[in-house]
Amino acid sequence: MRMKSHKEDIQSLIRSWECAIQNGDMEGILAHHSESVLMFDVPESLQTVGIDDYRKTWELFFRYGAPSQEVFVIEDLRITASDEVAFATGLLRIGGSSEPVCRLTLGLTKRNGQWQIEHEHHSAPHQLNS
């Protein structure tokens, strides 16, 4: 039996999370997260800590866009992994946008044989004052 690589495991986890978002499946969205997940989201506040406040960021998200295959799409997914710690980056098409409009960084750790998301950073760049 071939062991799947860490990158493949993490890619599967991230794609299943993306799919859960597209389906509005909150249980799936939260399935691979640390209880103490640190979230930097696109809208205020500056940060949230913990799975309960993380859930609220998605409740807010779905007030602005109903679940669909186009509501949250990760492009250019890149994963850097060792045995115990990994980070991943991607660009996000949001709410049917034809081009990416946001950026995503994830921090992950492997605990008890399972990868979990410890940190998410979602953002949209600001226009410079001209």
Added chain:
Amino acid sequence: MRMKSHKEDIQSLIRSWECAIQNGDMEGILAHHSESVLMFDVPESLQTVGIDDYRKTWELFFRYGAPSQEVFVIEDLRITASDEVAFATGLLRIGGSSEPVCRLTLGLTKRNGQWQIEHEHHSAPHQLNS
């Protein structure tokens, strides 16, 4: 001789980078970065790839705030590290702000015995439309 832990090594690297920013020391700012560093910055564009464009993001930064001890201060620095891959998070006081106004995530890898920054994500949250 006690080996310094990975977290201590990375903390030293990040604090020396912060100090270089405060001093406007571009050589120091770039000293620990991958040639292919992926940057998600506060202002547009969505991303830059490579050390040359990374340098330009700091040239832009210093057009808005002269180097000083208060121009870029990392608070709540948290580092998660294994032998080869790490990520770090922090909150940023910028340009003398009394409270943090931006968020920072770093992705690092150890190559040839040296930690280097492969990815930076700087952002400020957006106000929600009321």
